[in-house]
Amino acid sequence: MTKIKQFRDPQLVTDGSIVGFYPREFYVLDNFASFQVDWCGRRWPTSEHAYQAAHFFDTAPELAEQIFQARSAHEAYKIAKANADKAPHDWDEIKVDIMEEIVRAKCEQNPYVKQKLLETLDEEIVEDSPKDAFWGWGENRDGRNELGKIWMRLRDELNSETHEMNTNQGGNQ
Numbered sequence: 001m002t003k004i005k006q007f008r009d010p011q012l013v014t015d016g017s018i019v020g021f022y023p024r025e026f027y028v029l030d031n032f033a034s035f036q037v038d039w040c041g042r043r044w045p046t047s048e049h050a051y052q053a054a055h056f057f058d059t060a061p062e063l064a065e066q067i068f069q070a071r072s073a074h075e076a077y078k079i080a081k082a083n084a085d086k087a088p089h090d091w092d093e094i095k096v097d098i099m100e101e102i103v104r105a106k107c108e109q110n111p112y113v114k115q116k117l118l119e120t121l122d123e124e125i126v127e128d129s130p131k132d133a134f135w136g137w138g139e140n141r142d143g144r145n146e147l148g149k150i151w152m153r154l155r156d157e158l159n160s161e162t163h164e165m166n167t168n169q170g171g172n173q
Protein backbone atom coordinates (compact mmCIF):
# COMPACT_ATOMS: atom_id res chain seq x y z
CA MET A 1 0.00 0.00 0.00
CA THR A 2 1.45 3.33 -1.02
CA LYS A 3 1.64 6.16 1.51
CA ILE A 4 1.56 8.82 -1.20
CA LYS A 5 -1.64 10.12 -2.67
CA GLN A 6 -0.83 10.68 -6.35
CA PHE A 7 -4.07 12.41 -7.13
CA ARG A 8 -3.39 12.97 -10.81
CA ASP A 9 -1.94 9.70 -11.99
CA PRO A 10 -4.94 7.42 -11.36
CA GLN A 11 -6.87 9.55 -13.84
CA LEU A 12 -4.47 8.74 -16.68
CA VAL A 13 -6.28 7.08 -19.56
CA THR A 14 -3.85 4.98 -21.57
CA ASP A 15 -6.22 2.88 -23.68
CA GLY A 16 -5.84 5.19 -26.69
CA SER A 17 -9.37 6.58 -26.51
CA ILE A 18 -8.15 10.11 -25.69
CA VAL A 19 -4.92 12.11 -25.96
CA GLY A 20 -4.25 13.31 -22.41
CA PHE A 21 -1.69 16.03 -21.71
CA TYR A 22 -1.77 17.14 -18.05
CA PRO A 23 1.60 16.75 -16.20
CA ARG A 24 1.93 13.88 -13.78
CA GLU A 25 2.01 14.36 -10.03
CA PHE A 26 5.82 14.37 -9.61
CA TYR A 27 6.71 15.83 -13.02
CA VAL A 28 8.84 18.48 -11.25
CA LEU A 29 11.55 15.86 -10.69
CA ASP A 30 12.00 15.49 -14.44
CA ASN A 31 14.83 17.44 -16.04
CA PHE A 32 12.50 18.58 -18.82
CA ALA A 33 10.14 20.25 -16.31
CA SER A 34 10.05 24.03 -16.55
CA PHE A 35 12.10 25.15 -13.53
CA GLN A 36 14.99 27.57 -13.99
CA VAL A 37 18.37 26.80 -12.48
CA ASP A 38 21.19 29.22 -11.67
CA TRP A 39 24.34 27.24 -12.26
CA CYS A 40 27.87 28.03 -13.47
CA GLY A 41 27.10 31.72 -13.73
CA ARG A 42 23.94 31.49 -15.85
CA ARG A 43 20.21 31.08 -15.41
CA TRP A 44 19.26 27.99 -17.42
CA PRO A 45 15.65 27.51 -18.55
CA THR A 46 15.63 23.90 -17.26
CA SER A 47 18.05 21.46 -15.64
CA GLU A 48 18.16 19.66 -19.00
CA HIS A 49 19.54 22.77 -20.69
CA ALA A 50 22.26 23.04 -18.02
CA TYR A 51 23.17 19.36 -18.13
CA GLN A 52 23.31 19.15 -21.93
CA ALA A 53 25.29 22.41 -22.25
CA ALA A 54 27.80 21.17 -19.68
CA HIS A 55 28.97 18.54 -22.19
CA PHE A 56 30.52 21.34 -24.26
CA PHE A 57 31.80 23.98 -21.81
CA ASP A 58 35.43 23.12 -22.58
CA THR A 59 35.26 21.40 -25.95
CA ALA A 60 32.73 23.47 -27.95
CA PRO A 61 31.52 26.62 -26.13
CA GLU A 62 29.47 27.69 -29.17
CA LEU A 63 27.35 24.57 -28.74
CA ALA A 64 26.88 25.32 -25.03
CA GLU A 65 25.61 28.75 -26.09
CA GLN A 66 23.27 27.22 -28.66
CA ILE A 67 21.87 24.93 -25.98
CA PHE A 68 21.44 27.86 -23.60
CA GLN A 69 19.32 29.55 -26.27
CA ALA A 70 17.34 26.40 -27.11
CA ARG A 71 13.61 27.02 -26.95
CA SER A 72 12.84 23.82 -25.05
CA ALA A 73 14.46 21.05 -23.06
CA HIS A 74 13.73 18.75 -25.95
CA GLU A 75 15.62 21.06 -28.32
CA ALA A 76 18.56 21.22 -25.87
CA TYR A 77 18.61 17.43 -25.71
CA LYS A 78 18.54 17.09 -29.50
CA ILE A 79 21.45 19.51 -30.03
CA ALA A 80 23.57 17.60 -27.52
CA LYS A 81 22.73 14.21 -29.03
CA ALA A 82 23.59 15.44 -32.54
CA ASN A 83 27.00 16.55 -31.25
CA ALA A 84 27.80 13.73 -28.86
CA ASP A 85 31.21 13.24 -30.52
CA LYS A 86 32.29 16.68 -29.23
CA ALA A 87 31.77 15.84 -25.55
CA PRO A 88 34.95 15.29 -23.49
CA HIS A 89 36.32 11.74 -23.46
CA ASP A 90 35.83 11.38 -19.72
CA TRP A 91 32.19 12.56 -19.82
CA ASP A 92 30.81 9.24 -18.58
CA GLU A 93 33.06 9.47 -15.52
CA ILE A 94 31.96 12.97 -14.54
CA LYS A 95 28.33 13.14 -15.67
CA VAL A 96 26.70 11.83 -12.49
CA ASP A 97 28.48 14.42 -10.31
CA ILE A 98 27.53 17.16 -12.76
CA MET A 99 23.91 16.05 -12.84
CA GLU A 100 23.80 15.93 -9.03
CA GLU A 101 25.15 19.50 -8.79
CA ILE A 102 22.53 20.79 -11.22
CA VAL A 103 19.65 18.90 -9.65
CA ARG A 104 20.72 20.07 -6.16
CA ALA A 105 20.68 23.68 -7.42
CA LYS A 106 17.24 23.15 -8.96
CA CYS A 107 15.93 21.81 -5.66
CA GLU A 108 17.48 24.56 -3.53
CA GLN A 109 16.29 27.34 -5.83
CA ASN A 110 12.70 26.20 -6.46
CA PRO A 111 10.59 25.83 -3.30
CA TYR A 112 7.88 23.85 -5.15
CA VAL A 113 10.44 21.29 -6.27
CA LYS A 114 11.69 20.88 -2.71
CA GLN A 115 8.11 20.57 -1.45
CA LYS A 116 7.27 17.85 -3.98
CA LEU A 117 10.51 16.00 -3.20
CA LEU A 118 9.63 15.91 0.50
CA GLU A 119 6.11 14.74 -0.38
CA THR A 120 7.67 11.52 -1.70
CA LEU A 121 8.27 10.54 1.96
CA ASP A 122 10.61 7.55 1.97
CA GLU A 123 9.27 5.85 -1.13
CA GLU A 124 11.54 4.77 -3.96
CA ILE A 125 11.92 7.46 -6.61
CA VAL A 126 12.27 6.22 -10.17
CA GLU A 127 12.72 8.00 -13.45
CA ASP A 128 10.28 5.62 -15.13
CA SER A 129 11.69 6.22 -18.57
CA PRO A 130 10.68 3.48 -21.02
CA LYS A 131 14.01 3.79 -22.85
CA ASP A 132 16.78 5.19 -20.64
CA ALA A 133 18.31 2.50 -18.44
CA PHE A 134 21.04 4.81 -17.13
CA TRP A 135 19.23 7.85 -15.71
CA GLY A 136 16.00 5.88 -15.45
CA TRP A 137 14.92 2.28 -15.05
CA GLY A 138 14.59 1.70 -18.81
CA GLU A 139 12.56 -0.67 -20.89
CA ASN A 140 12.94 -3.71 -18.63
CA ARG A 141 12.57 -1.78 -15.36
CA ASP A 142 15.94 -3.02 -14.13
CA GLY A 143 18.16 -0.08 -15.17
CA ARG A 144 20.49 2.01 -12.99
CA ASN A 145 18.02 4.79 -12.22
CA GLU A 146 20.85 7.24 -11.51
CA LEU A 147 18.53 10.27 -11.59
CA GLY A 148 16.13 8.62 -9.15
CA LYS A 149 19.11 7.87 -6.90
CA ILE A 150 20.24 11.50 -7.02
CA TRP A 151 16.78 12.63 -5.87
CA MET A 152 16.82 10.08 -3.05
CA ARG A 153 20.26 11.29 -1.91
CA LEU A 154 19.06 14.90 -1.92
CA ARG A 155 15.95 13.88 0.02
CA ASP A 156 18.14 12.13 2.61
CA GLU A 157 20.23 15.30 2.94
CA LEU A 158 17.14 17.47 3.45
CA ASN A 159 15.71 15.10 6.01
CA SER A 160 18.94 14.91 7.99
CA GLU A 161 19.25 18.72 7.94
CA THR A 162 15.71 18.98 9.35
CA HIS A 163 16.49 16.31 11.93
CA GLU A 164 19.66 18.15 12.99
CA MET A 165 17.80 21.47 13.26
CA ASN A 166 15.10 19.86 15.44
CA THR A 167 17.71 18.19 17.63
CA ASN A 168 19.62 21.47 18.09
CA GLN A 169 16.44 23.39 18.90
CA GLY A 170 15.45 20.70 21.40
CA GLY A 171 18.87 20.95 23.02
CA ASN A 172 18.53 24.70 23.57
CA GLN A 173 15.34 24.47 25.56
Ligand SMILES: Nc1c(N[C@@H]2O[C@H](COP(=O)(O)O)[C@@H](O)[C@H]2O)[nH]c(=O)[nH]c1=O
Residues within 6 Å of the ligand: 030, 031, 032, 048, 051, 077, 080, 127, 129, 132, 135, 147
Ligand atom coordinates in the same frame (compact mmCIF):
# COMPACT_ATOMS: atom_id res chain seq x y z
N1 LIG B 1 15.03 11.78 -22.57
C1 LIG B 1 14.00 12.36 -21.85
C2 LIG B 1 14.11 12.54 -20.48
N2 LIG B 1 15.19 12.11 -19.77
C3 LIG B 1 16.35 12.94 -19.54
O1 LIG B 1 17.13 13.04 -20.72
C4 LIG B 1 18.50 13.19 -20.35
C5 LIG B 1 19.30 12.13 -21.05
O2 LIG B 1 20.65 12.25 -20.68
P1 LIG B 1 21.85 11.76 -21.60
O3 LIG B 1 21.44 10.46 -22.22
O4 LIG B 1 23.01 11.64 -20.63
O5 LIG B 1 22.04 12.83 -22.62
C6 LIG B 1 18.56 13.11 -18.81
O6 LIG B 1 18.48 14.40 -18.27
C7 LIG B 1 17.29 12.34 -18.50
O7 LIG B 1 16.83 12.56 -17.19
N3 LIG B 1 13.09 13.16 -19.83
C8 LIG B 1 11.98 13.59 -20.50
O8 LIG B 1 11.05 14.15 -19.91
N4 LIG B 1 11.88 13.39 -21.82
C9 LIG B 1 12.82 12.80 -22.55
O9 LIG B 1 12.68 12.67 -23.75
